[in-house]
Amino acid sequence: MEYVIIGNGVAAIGAVEGIRQWDAASPITIVSAEPYKVYGRPLISHLLAGKIHESDIFYRSDDYYDLRGVKLLLGMRAVQILPDKRKVASSDGRMLPFDRLLIATGGIPFMPPLPGRDGPDVYTFTTLDDVRKIEVLIGKAKKIVVIGGGLIGLKVSESLHDRGIRVTVVELADRILSTAFDPIAGEIIRKHLTEMGMEIILQNSATEIVRENGHIRAVIMSDGTRRDCEAVVIAIGVVPNISLVEGTGIKTNRGILTDDFMETSVSGIYAAGDVAEAHDLLLGQRRVTPIWPVAYLQGQYAGFNMAGAKIAYRGSIPMNSIEFYGIPTVSIGLSNPVGENYEVRHMYLPERNLYRKIVLKDHLLAGAVLVGRIQRAGILTGLILNRIDCESFKEELLKDDFGLINLPVEVRKKMLAVNP
């Protein structure tokens, strides 16, 4: 058996670990466009902020690949997949044969067409190399505009702010963090970031990057206002990196479509992570869930099944844990459900930046948002994933010290007797 993995992110590592649980010896080859061993992608904001060193960013030990019999082709790109020949063509002209292939190419930042976009000092923020490029601005640039008030936009803003740069965030929606969080949580964080000295502009968008002799001078907003700046970071979203499968017969929607075993429409070829569209536990349909834990898990299940284990992936739920200047936040599952049939309860103490929201559907927990106090949040995640009937203790779910003791005794005993 020969395994090939395209991409070297966390989904690829999940796959290596999944394969090796079932197949200790067959050769695995990883083709990695980025010239680095796997690193914690979310940590690039910590690196830019100067909170960690570059050597701290690596996710696994230096001898990780060697110890597991993995051949790592760094700085090499897969350029074509030949499903019939069972080969992958790489950028150095090699043909890599495979019996099982995993596509784990992640996402790429979405770049809107914007006058003035092309040219120096427009950045994205998803890779270690992006940090190296932006690092050059530190100590030089005074003012930067960040387009996009989602997770990545706010993370890069916080890091730049920490390094002494004045930051303006421009967000099209009426609130920040609109994908992961709800309006109240978004507002708590917006207020807090503003108090820390960031400018956040809502319901507005960048319409032009103004340049003079090639150098960025300002960004013009849709309402006509203007913000002077010396650089722009575009962070309005990441889209599945599916270009490699065009013309291969591998079916795609937004991402690469996968079945319950993380296999694509072409037998023997699997997909996982930010590039994959896989079963979503709560919506009962396939969906791209571009978060770290899901990428690992999908990779691991792809690995199990590539090695022949035939274990179905239970499905993803979104979850995010982010701290903004000392305010921890967690969102799990359907944090802001649309439609009826949802029972939503919340507890909100604005003066203490404390917020807790619980979303129930048909007696089951479907989502939660926690701001300020997040301890033991995973118990809620477990209730969602394990489809536990919460009707008898739903009042307790809003307590910020909610614990296993609040569960019905038979549920608790069952939980404590098994080893998941």
Place this chain on the structure above:
Amino acid sequence: MKRVYPREEVCIGCHLCEIACIVEHSASKDIIKAFKAETPRPTARNLVEEEGAISFSVSCRHCNEPPCVQACISGAMVKDYQSGVVRHLEEKCMGCWSCIMACPYGVIRKNPVRKTVIKCDLCPERPIPACVEACPNRALIFEER
């Protein structure tokens, strides 16, 4: 692997398990020094939950497929497939709380001193974890199941 299983029928909520854990993870390993001289006082890695007459101690279950490891963005949470132990490498931890969000038992705590987390390590220097040994009622069982 051997794991720690609580028996709530016989737990009296005396918190001796937590005290034993604190001492075991202190610098001095001396109960008086650990509580009186070490600042900050070491944190217990298990947690006694109580309400009325019900109480029990929970700590890391060293899951077979640990959600905390899947969620950890830095590689600080690792499963040692040989021993089964889920270890936390503090020097790699970023304090992002992703593992707290993921652990279904709610047994990962914030470290009160550093921006990292703290959890049960199954007492690597002992044959039987300190909490189990300290329990006067056999309300914590360390066994293979």
